[in-house]
Amino acid sequence: MSTERAQDGDRNEAASSSRCSESYEFSHAAAKAAVAQVCESVGYEHFKDPALESLAGFALQYILQLGKTATSFANLTGRSQCNVFDIILALDDLTDNGEEGISSESCSLGRSVKLREIIDYVNSSEEIPFSQPLPRFPVAISDKSRNLIPSFVEIGETPPGKHIPLWLPAFPDPHTYKETPMWIERVSDPRGDKIEQARQRRKAERALLSLQRKLVCKLSSRNTVWGDLDGVKEEMREEESDLRSVSPPISEEKVESLNRDGLSVIEAFAPAMEAARDGFSSEAHTEWKKKKPVALSKLRTEKKFLGQPLDLSLQMKGEDRPLSFVREEDRDDKRRRAEFILRQCMENPVDLNQL
Amino acid sequence: MNHGQQSGEAKHEDDAALTEFLASLMDYTPTVYFPFIPDDLVEHYLAKSGFQCPDVRLIRLVAVATQKFVADVASDALQHCKARPAPVVKDKKQQKDKRLILTMEDLSKALREYGVNVKHPEYFADSPSTGMDPATRDE
Numbered sequence: 001m002s003t004e005r006a007q008d009g010d011r012n013e014a015a016s017s018s019r020c021s022e023s024y025e026f027s028h029a030a031a032k033a034a035v036a037q038v039c040e041s042v043g044y045e046h047f048k049d050p051a052l053e054s055l056a057g058f059a060l061q062y063i064l065q066l067g068k069t070a071t072s073f074a075n076l077t078g079r080s081q082c083n084v085f086d087i088i089l090a091l092d093d094l095t096d097n098g099e100e101g102i103s104s105e106s107c108s109l110g111r112s113v114k115l116r117e118i119i120d121y122v123n124s125s126e127e128i129p130f131s132q133p134l135p136r137f138p139v140a141i142s143d144k145s146r147n148l149i150p151s152f153v154e155i156g157e158t159p160p161g162k163h164i165p166l167w168l169p170a171f172p173d174p175h176t177y178k179e180t181p182m183w184i185e186r187v188s189d190p191r192g193d194k195i196e197q198a199r200q201r202r203k204a205e206r207a208l209l210s211l212q213r214k215l216v217c218k219l220s221s222r223n224t225v226w227g228d229l230d231g232v233k234e235e236m237r238e239e240e241s242d243l244r245s246v247s248p249p250i251s252e253e254k255v256e257s258l259n260r261d262g263l264s265v266i267e268a269f270a271p272a273m274e275a276a277r278d279g280f281s282s283e284a285h286t287e288w289k290k291k292k293p294v295a296l297s298k299l300r301t302e303k304k305f306l307g308q309p310l311d312l313s314l315q316m317k318g319e320d321r322p323l324s325f326v327r328e329e330d331r332d333d334k335r336r337r338a339e340f341i342l343r344q345c346m347e348n349p350v351d352l353n354q355l
Numbered sequence: 356m357n358h359g360q361q362s363g364e365a366k367h368e369d370d371a372a373l374t375e376f377l378a379s380l381m382d383y384t385p386t387v388y389f390p391f392i393p394d395d396l397v398e399h400y401l402a403k404s405g406f407q408c409p410d411v412r413l414i415r416l417v418a419v420a421t422q423k424f425v426a427d428v429a430s431d432a433l434q435h436c437k438a439r440p441a442p443v444v445k446d447k448k449q450q451k452d453k454r455l456i457l458t459m460e461d462l463s464k465a466l467r468e469y470g471v472n473v474k475h476p477e478y479f480a481d482s483p484s485t486g487m488d489p490a491t492r493d494e
Contacts, residue, residue, distance in 0.1 A: 067404030
């Protein structure tokens with residue numbers, strides 16, 4: 001069976017070496033493979049390529065001639081679709097029968113020599129078993145693309161326009177040629193957004209005010225400071241958590257407003273810190289020192305929030321941006337001032353201690 | 356009358372045989388190996404020539420007819436190949452016609468009987484016997 005496998009290899013090479021860019025080339029290669037298999041069944045072991053190609057060409061021409069003659073016979077009788085008798089007549093037409101020629105009775109089996117020959121051939125050849133697989137010809141050999149695109153009727157669509165008949169292939173889906181946004185478009189409610197924003201701002205302000213009040217109270221009553229330092233810290237942490245609980249649901253725009261409020265905390269701290277510097281004793285300073293890390297940590301968390309607005313989100317409206325830039329500059333100034341003040345406070349208790 | 360009746364009976368028999376034959380053609384669907392020429396290929400070329408028929412049996416008939424044609428040509432060429440005198444025996448083990456190769460010469464000889472003139476041009480045109488009838492040339 002090695003020769004047969006060599007045949008297979010030759011055939012496959014012939015089929016694969018031919019360029020499949022055109023449908024003609026592919027069908028020609030397929031015909032070559034089929035013809036090679038027929039020749040092998042006859043008894044050949046090897047082929048010469050030009051001989052095989054010309055024989056495949058002849059086979060294809062035979063098919064074409066048969067088809068053409070059969071069609072002309074059908075057209076002669078006024079039909080467009082061909083009959084078995086048309087084919088029989090065409091077969092007789094192609095073979096050189098000599099004196100017999102085509103008579104009116106040659107349509108039948110008895111008269112058609114060629115058909116009898118074919119029947120004998122079929123009956124004789126089915127005795128020989130073939131163990132080789134026939135090369136698989138894909139369905140794409142014939143142009144089936146027209147069957148892949150269903151018509152309007154098959155889809156159940158009405159064509160967009162009265163001039164398009166229903167039996168034509170349907171249009172492709174709009175998502176294949178239209179660019180659609182990748183995100184889910186939420187219905188924007190500017191008024192609702194503003195109301196929500198104001199409400200959250202008010203909530204944040206309330207929390208900050210209460211924090212400020214408590215700090216001032218704690219500062220004014222020095223006696224309770226030492227013992228209640230932890231309590232103060234706890235209160236501050238509560239306020240922080242309040243602020244933080246408010247901040248996550250807020251979008252970046254609202255965080256900006258929060259930062260503004262946060263810096264107002266620093267502003268609130270600033271006069272208090274000056275007062276502490278002027279009038280308070282060292283105990284107050286140490287208190288302040290202890291409170292400062294918490295405040296500083298708060299400041300640093302605020303700074304983190306400041307970093308976020310730079311992330312451009314799709315919700316960011318363009319009109320807000322120039323205003324926010326102005327506010328950023330103010331915020332920078334305020335931040336620098338607050339930092340300066342804090343640094344001074346930190347230095348001063350050091351000096352005081354040294355004193 | 357008798358002749359007419361006889362021809363009528365013959366026609367009935369012929370028709371029955373024909374339908375039987377067509378039915379037998381369709382029986383080959385489950386087996387892969389016959390006919391060798393796939394239906395898709397035949398249908399493609401028939402459509403090219405204007406042959407329109409939804410019946411698969413007719414396409415198989417055409418495929419079988421083509422296969423018979425190719426087999427006839429190939430068998431004729433094989434006979435020509437075998438009839439050619441054996442090559443010079445160098446070894447005692449070498450047999451006659453060990454290689455059965457389908458060549459253009461055999462093919463042209465076989466096709467000439469079918470009325471097809473195929474002449475493979477010579478590669479080298481330097482001998483004085485180039486282009487002459489191959490039957491008169493010595494190989």
